[in-house]
Amino acid sequence: MPTDFAATKAQFLLPQGVTYLDGNSLGPLPRAAAARVAQTITAEWGEMLIGGWTKAGWMDQPSRVGDRIARLIGAEPGHVVMGDTLSIKVYQALASCLDLNPTRKTILSDTGNFPSDLYMAQGLCQTLGQGYTLKTVAPEDVLDAIDDTTAVTLITEVDYRTGRKHDMAAITARAHAHGALTIWDLAHSAGALPVDLAGTGADFAVGCTYKYLNSGPGGPAFIYVSPKHAQKVRPALSGWLGHDAPFAFDPDYRPGAGIERMRVGTPPVLQLAALDAALDIWDQVDLNDLRLASLALTDQFIAQVEATCPTLTLVTPRPHAQRGSQVSFSHPQGYAIMQALIAHRVIGDFRAPDILRFGFTPLFTDAADVTRAAETLSRIMAESSWDRPEYQTRAKVT
Numbered sequence: 453m454p455t456d457f458a459a460t461k462a463q464f465l466l467p468q469g470v471t472y473l474d475g476n477s478l479g480p481l482p483r484a485a486a487a488r489v490a491q492t493i494t495a496e497w498g499e500m501l502i503g504g505w506t507k508a509g510w511m512d513q514p515s516r517v518g519d520r521i522a523r524l525i526g527a528e529p530g531h532v533v534m535g536d537t538l539s540i541k542v543y544q545a546l547a548s549c550l551d552l553n554p555t556r557k558t559i560l561s562d563t564g565n566f567p568s569d570l571y572m573a574q575g576l577c578q579t580l581g582q583g584y585t586l587k588t589v590a591p592e593d594v595l596d597a598i599d600d601t602t603a604v605t606l607i608t609e610v611d612y613r614t615g616r617k618h619d620m621a622a623i624t625a626r627a628h629a630h631g632a633l634t635i636w637d638l639a640h641s642a643g644a645l646p647v648d649l650a651g652t653g654a655d656f657a658v659g660c661t662y663k664y665l666n667s668g669p670g671g672p673a674f675i676y677v678s679p680k681h682a683q684k685v686r687p688a689l690s691g692w693l694g695h696d697a698p699f700a701f702d703p704d705y706r707p708g709a710g711i712e713r714m715r716v717g718t719p720p721v722l723q724l725a726a727l728d729a730a731l732d733i734w735d736q737v738d739l740n741d742l743r744l745a746s747l748a749l750t751d752q753f754i755a756q757v758e759a760t761c762p763t764l765t766l767v768t769p770r771p772h773a774q775r776g777s778q779v780s781f782s783h784p785q786g787y788a789i790m791q792a793l794i795a796h797r798v799i800g801d802f803r804a805p806d807i808l809r810f811g812f813t814p815l816f817t818d819a820a821d822v823t824r825a826a827e828t829l830s831r832i833m834a835e836s837s838w839d840r841p842e843y844q845t846r847a848k849v850t
């Protein structure tokens with residue numbers, strides 16, 4: 453049966469009159485999440501107290517929920533675990549790969565990568581010393597830049613700013629041909645399009661859940677380690693819950709079985725409860741249907757905006773195979789235009805220096821929403837109504 457996107461939309465609590473095109477930055481509230489978190493607080497924390505770790509299964513939640521994510525990213529069951537934030541998971545994956553490929557010193561990434569990924573790589577290189585370096589090239593040059601000096605590629609599959617999508621299969625294949633490992637950041641892929649980690653032979657993957665997966669602000673990240681490395685990885689962040697026997701309180705670290713060793717400390721139980729509720733909606737979704745719906749929405753938005761807003765420049769690649777589930781336009785007054793749109797209750801976001809970014813999320817966005825957003829934008833552009841002082845002042849979070 454094809455996915456019923458009207459039914460999934462009804463499972464979100466969206467404020468009246470708001471067209472929300474920012475689910476790629478913070479997904480909206482699944483109706484069931486509030487009740488699930490309340491239940492975890494009162495019936496589990498309140499009633500069971502410390503017994504909740506076993507009786508309510510809190511301790512097993514990171515791998516149980518990880519298995520629910522595995523389906524969405526084409527990972528083998530038992531190879532995804534939840535915890536910490538994406539930046540931490542990037543660091544863990546990088547440190548593990550450098551350890552697995554000890555004769556190489558270069559981390560390869562692209563200049564469009566999200567700054568935190570690059571910062572984590574820079575910090576790790578500085579800590580390691582000994583000639584470890586981060587090399588960045590333009591996104592379109594990544595494939596050719598992989599060579600016999602590359603230890604690991606650290607690539608975000610879909611560019612957070614432009615929506616440009618890398619070819620995961622081609623990059624992974626070339627990396628392996630040159631003896632390099634691959635880390636895929638799926639921040640803008642998980643829940644945005646089908647991903648095939650097992651099929652492409654990816655080594656590591658990381659991602660967050662508060663974007664397309666709708667776990668709420670501060671929701672935990674995930675990490676995937678391929679079965680071929682799972683028993684060999686030496687975790688750099690060797691916390692007690694990644695130990696083989698945490699409750700033996702052994703003073704010496706011994707890594708846990710497989711993916712369990714990528715856990716660090718106490719899991720965020722309340723956030724995991726919200727994520728678990730959000731994943732109930734994902735269980736109703738076929739990812740191929742999602743991709744078709746997403747491409748239809750983005751195509752529609754591009755066509756309507758280009759037809760009515762000649763001063764906006766499309767920065768997202770046009771070919772379907774080269775983009776994710778967001779559309780970006782550039783304009784020198786991008787910030788003020790986005791503020792005017794938000795004042796008209798169409799919510800996207802702005803990314804410096806000049807990008808208007810719109811996320812398309814078929815779970816709760818339909819063709820009528822796209823039309824409303826495009827019409828509001830074209831009215832603002834036609835009337836230059838963005839040109840007011842109140843739309844120029846920059847907020848701390850854009």
Ligand SMILES: *Cc1c(COP(=O)(O)O)cnc(C)c1O
Nearest residue numbers: 537538539566568608612639660
């Ligand atoms: C959103 C995002 C992050 C954010 O990392 P946190 O540690 O969760 O704040 C990191 N990397 C990429 C590519 C992202 O899109």
